[in-house]
Every structure is written in structure tokens, then in C-alpha cells.
Amino acid sequence: MARKGNKSGILAGLLAGAAAGVILGMLYAPEEGKKTRKKIRKKAEDLKDQASEKYKQAKEKAIDHYNDYSDKTKSKVDDLVSSVKDTYDKYKDKVKDKASSVAKDVESELDNLK
Template sequence: MSRKGNNTAGILAGLLAGAAAGVILGMLYAPEEGKETRKKIRNKANDLKDQAKDKYGEVSERVKDQYSNISSTFKETANSVAHTVKDGYDKYKDQIVAKTTDVVKDVEAELNDLKS
């Protein structure tokens, strides 16, 4: 994940932890019965858990999309490089064959001149 993604996840985790701590402290100091306070803490913890699951799902989807985009880009680049290398090989192969043919003809001509 990019550095921006790491920062976002860190900020999100910090906000959720801070919110949870604030809610719990507020409930503990509220003038209510212990049973009612524990119920509120449990409900709030469940709410925070659900929010965390939702955020995890969103971040997970973004990461999958980014991976897919990066993977596609990599494949396209690799294919492009492969085609460029193949085209270069074909170009130079043809040039080498042509030069070799010229050298063979020159050698044959020289040999023929020597025979005469």
C-alpha cells in the first residue's frame, strides 16, 4: 500500500481508538447504574466493531483495485518490452544475415579471382 494509504489507515485507527476511549471514559464517569453503563459500553463497542469492519472492507477493496491496476500496468509494460526486444532481435538478425551473405559473396568472388 502507498505511504498515503498507510497514513490514512493509521489516522483511522487513531480516531477509532480515541473515540472508543472517550466513550468508555464518559460512560464510566456518568452517574448511572453499573449494569446500564456496561450495556452502553457493550453497545458502543459493537458499533465501533461494525464501523471498523466497514472501513476494513472499504480499504480492502481499494487495495484490491490498486493491485489490479498495478498488475495490469505491469503486464502491459512487460508485453511492450518483450515486443520491443523481439522487434530489435528480428531487425538485427536480418541485418546480420544480409551482411553475412555479402561477406560470403565477397569471399566467393575473391576465391574465383584466385582460381583464374
């Protein structure tokens, strides 16, 4: 599976290559300089808009993934906390009873030693 950084690098390279190709094509086209500059400016604005839209889409996708993982992580932590509390409640009384029993046995043994 390709890394996300590679995909954005490839996309940026493709956009830069396309822009360079368009600009070179326009510079060598047999048109008046004013028209060529106007075309280059228009194409640059179009490419800027496309790049801006791609950035916006990538940002929204990243935020969606973050929120999804955040929600999943919160759910897992809540489940874990609930499990720990349930286990604590389950064994709390047993431990208290055993501790009381041990304390009574110790007191009894101490009384026998007197």
C-alpha cells in the same frame, strides 16, 4: 502528499480516542452499572463493526490498485516484447545477408591466399 501508513495510523488513533472517550463518559455517567456495561458493550460492537467496514474498504481499494498496476505493467511488458520482436524481425534478414557477404569475402580471400 501524506503516506498511506500515516492515514491508517491517524484513523486508528481517532477510533481509539473516540472509543476511550465514549467508555470514560459512560463510566462516569450517573446510571446503573448493568446499563453502563450494556452501553459499553453495544458501543464496542458498533466500533468493531465500523473498524471492520473501514478495513474491508481499505482492502478492496488496495486490491483495486494492485490490479490496476498489474494490468498496466502487463500491458507495458507486452508492448516491450512486441517492440523487441519487431526490431528483431526488421534486422534479422539484414544481419543474415551481411554475415553471408562477410563469409563469402573471407572465403574469397582465403582462396586468393592459396
